[in-house]
Amino acid sequence: MKADPAAQKRLLDLAAVDAELTRLAHRRRTLPEHAELDAAETAVRTSKDALVEAETAAGDLDRDIRRIERDVEGVVARTEKDRALLAGSGIGAKQATELQHELDTLARRQAVLEDEQLEIMEQREALGGNLDHARRLLGEAEEKLSDVTVRRDTELADVAAAEAGRGRDREAILPALPADLLGAYEARRSQGKTGAGLLRERRCGACRLELDRTYLARLKGTAPDEVVECEECGAILVRTAESGL
Template sequence: MPKADPFTQRRLLDLAAVDRSVGTARHRRTTLPELAEIAAGEQALAGLRNAVITAETEVGDLDRDGRKLDAEIETVRARADRDAARLSSGAGSPKELENLQHEITSLARRQGVLEDDALELMERRETADEVLAGATREFDAATASLDAARARRDAVFAEVDAELETLAAQRSEVAAPLPADVLALYEKVHATGRTAAAELTGDTCGACKLGLDRVEVGRLRSAPADEVARCPECGAILIRA
């Protein structure tokens, strides 16, 4: 069992205090409310991005259909104009002229149907534009909210990292004078995630908060002052008053 004078042993309490602060800082870093907010925001943003893409696709499809309709209307109109010119010229047999008149009538009917379709398409395009604008607004707002949450997270991370850097320097300063074997024992207990050093107050271990039986307490109290004592329950180094 390592040995150290009582003053040196009490430095272990300072080391444990630094380690508690380190644990608190690390816990704060991993439990920031912004982390859950960012995770939820990223998931929501993915859905909103898909909504924008869907709306953009709908607008693009309607534009394509509109161009196709416009081209078809122009083709029908051009053919009707040619037929009308031929009919006006009077060139051709009466049968041919009669057929031209029927074709002009049919083309006019076809043009009317196509123009109605184009009007309906324009209305659908207006609706699609509104949907796209709404989806884009929601996406932009969610992006801004997510960026703000990330900025808050990064600010706290920077603050915590600076604190951890300061604590690391403090820890090195506190640990430097400790005997190697005493420090090694402390680090061994600390590596388990438990409190590595605490005071023995009455019959209670300051690390695990359990009361020790009187025989054990008597043995600890009567042990040489330079003996590094340990809690039989949790293994923490016990600093006796």
């Protein structure tokens, strides 16, 4: 394949643009903010789970407290009723004994309920501190997530802007390249290889390897418009005054 040396040299501009696009794509994939964001999202989920667990436990204790309060109210109401009956006139000795026995039983029941109520209220008070701590941790985790998201989005926007600029540069270069030369270049890039490189001081600019002297001697006798390849990596080897041939 033949191509004007100027067109071949222009291929180096395209290769430089494509190299920059490759670097930008790598930067997009490997932004440290991606890992930070994953960690921040995990922290938010963990904090939410911890808060839900604490809120559930608090709700259970609150229900227990209300239940005991109702039980105590029932015991107090029954006690007041029995005391009124005992203080009234017209009850026999047997009924009075039964009422007093019930009053003693109610008193013991009330004491047990109040002890249980106190214990649960102490647990609830302690859990209040856990709730405040869980809410604070969640707030901090959400704030960090927001910060990392903003930084990640800013970095991605910078990458996108740079990619757009390089994309315009690429489109400006393409019309200057013959179709067959561009096709050969793109075929190499489709295989994940560098499409073209400058031959400078016996070294290929694509793979950075120094070429064999015999091969270089053969290149020296090759017409300038002949498209040649690196014997090491297969990239189109662009020869200029810097090549030292």
